[in-house]
Amino acid sequence: MAQHAWSITGHQGNTYNLGLFHGETTHHVVVHCNNRVVAIDFAVKESKTYSLFLDQELCEVTIDHTGGDSYAYDCRINHEVETPLNQQRKKMRAEEQQTEKIRLIAAGAGIFLLVLVLIFG
Numbered sequence: 001m002a003q004h005a006w007s008i009t010g011h012q013g014n015t016y017n018l019g020l021f022h023g024e025t026t027h028h029v030v031v032h033c034n035n036r037v038v039a040i041d042f043a044v045k046e047s048k049t050y051s052l053f054l055d056q057e058l059c060e061v062t063i064d065h066t067g068g069d070s071y072a073y074d075c076r077i078n079h080e081v082e083t084p085l086n087q088q089r090k091k092m093r094a095e096e097q098q099t100e101k102i103r104l105i106a107a108g109a110g111i112f113l114l115v116l117v118l119i120f121g
């Protein structure tokens with residue numbers, strides 16, 4: 001039986017222990033978080049993704065069928081999907097970029113004025 005475990009720290013600092021069991025012969029899947037079952041699936045023989053929210057973060061546990069009886073397992077936070085938290089992050093990044101542009105323009109204008117004062121002063 002394939003067993004995998006991951007420890008994920010959520011947005012608010014909480015730690016989540018995620019686990020996945022994938023039966024070798026039955027191919028039944030159990031996904032659990034902090035010792036509570038969050039998904040049960042039967043006869044999973046192809047690639048599949050299980051999604052759950054941890055502190056407003058969309059976490060995806062994936063089973064990747066790599067051929068034959070081989071599987072790869074992964075768990076990661078999806079920062080691309082449109083969740084309220086990811087939208088807030090994008091907005092904050094856009095605001096930071098705008099602030100950085102203003103700082104660069106102000107610095108460029110200051111240097112330009114300094115050069116003018118040195119040349120004509």
